Amino acid sequence: MIEFEDVSKRYGERWAVQDLTLTVRPGRVTGFLGPNGSGKSTSMRMVVGLDAPTSGRVLVRGRRYAEHAAPLTEVGALLEARGAHPGRTARAHLLALAVTHGLGRRRVDEVLAEVGLTEVGGRRTGAFSLGMSQRLGIAAALLGDPAVLLLDEPVNGLDPDGVVWVRGLLRRLAAEGRTVFVSSHLMGELAATAEHVVVIGRGRLVADTSVAQLVDSVAPATVRVRTADPDRLRDLLARPGATLRTPAPDELVVEGLPAAEVGEVARRHGIGLRELVEERPSLEDAFLALTRDAVEFDAGPVTR
Numbered sequence: 001m002i003e004f005e006d007v008s009k010r011y012g013e014r015w016a017v018q019d020l021t022l023t024v025r026p027g028r029v030t031g032f033l034g035p036n037g038s039g040k041s042t043s044m045r046m047v048v049g050l051d052a053p054t055s056g057r058v059l060v061r062g063r064r065y066a067e068h069a070a071p072l073t074e075v076g077a078l079l080e081a082r083g084a085h086p087g088r089t090a091r092a093h094l095l096a097l098a099v100t101h102g103l104g105r106r107r108v109d110e111v112l113a114e115v116g117l118t119e120v121g122g123r124r125t126g127a128f129s130l131g132m133s134q135r136l137g138i139a140a141a142l143l144g145d146p147a148v149l150l151l152d153e154p155v156n157g158l159d160p161d162g163v164v165w166v167r168g169l170l171r172r173l174a175a176e177g178r179t180v181f182v183s184s185h186l187m188g189e190l191a192a193t194a195e196h197v198v199v200i201g202r203g204r205l206v207a208d209t210s211v212a213q214l215v216d217s218v219a220p221a222t223v224r225v226r227t228a229d230p231d232r233l234r235d236l237l238a239r240p241g242a243t244l245r246t247p248a249p250d251e252l253v254v255e256g257l258p259a260a261e262v263g264e265v266a267r268r269h270g271i272g273l274r275e276l277v278e279e280r281p282s283l284e285d286a287f288l289a290l291t292r293d294a295v296e297f298d299a300g301p302v303t304r
């Protein structure tokens with residue numbers, strides 16, 4: 001579990017994160033979504049003590065990161081893909097991390113195998129592609145077998161096979177009961193992996209909800225019907241909460257009613273339907289609608 005308690009972070013004259021209160025729970029993948037510059041990386045860095053909050057505090061499993069005796073076994077983090085020394089081999093990089101926590105060579109070999117880098121473990125990381133560096137970063141995050149995993153844009157630079165692999169890995173880690181917190185600026189990417197999503201815009205919390213609820217709340221599904229008698233069907237469907245439009249002579253568009261109910265009312269009254277389609281906004285549309293205000297109303301320079 002990760003807890004942000006009224007956390008704000010200021011860099012010079014600007015707030016990168018403002019009044020963030022949030023609990024990231026174990027046993028599921030939580031996506032962390034926001035446009036570029038919205039404060040995702042800053043928030044993640046504060047979890048592992050790479051940045052200190054200007055106010056508020058961040059707790060990992062009930063304590064500040066620095067208060068944990070062996071932090072690598074509590075929190076594994078991938079915050080920057082090219083984090084390894086370019087002159088070191090992948091194995092040496094992991095071994096250097098492992099020895100600080102009393103972990104042995106065997107664990108290093110295990111995580112190299114887990115991320116598919118066994119063959120290239122002896123190569124210098126400076127020659128790694130971005131995708132290989134991402135895999136190495138994930139190996140480092142897994143090294144201490146931590147209960148909490150923090151991954152900043154983990155699929156960046158991965159090929160399609162790699163993307164599928166990361167999704168499977170994150171879901172497995174969550175199913176094992178770990179807290180998995182993963183950022184992305186692409187809603188579609190997170191929707192394929194995360195059950196729960198936290199959205200920030202301009203450093204402020206915009207949503208903390210399931211992916212399904214997020215889409216429903218921003219732009220609910222509409223039902224589009226083609227029929228010879230749209231006016232009659234419109235009158236039959238008129239009720240509080242339903243919005244009905246007839247954009248064409250043979251078309252009715254319904255908001256606020258499920259497709260099954262629209263179909264059932266038509267059937268009961270003998271109105272033939274040529275077409276009945278439920279249209280959902282895309283995840284990217286939902287995300288853009290949510291963060292639009294946050295983007296337009298810039299938190300601006302420091303006023304407090």
Ligand SMILES: Nc1ncnc2c1ncn2[C@@H]1O[C@H](COP(=O)(O)OP(=O)(O)OP(=O)(O)O)[C@@H](O)[C@H]1O
Pocket residue numbers: 011014015016034035036037038039040041042043185
């Ligand atoms: N070390 C720093 N010094 C000054 N400003 C910073 C620093 N780190 C981040 N910022 C600023 O804080 C804001 C949030 O940046 P952050 O990197 O946390 O956003 P992000 O959501 O991770 O963005 P991206 O998706 O582009 O990585 C931005 O305005 C950024 O310019």
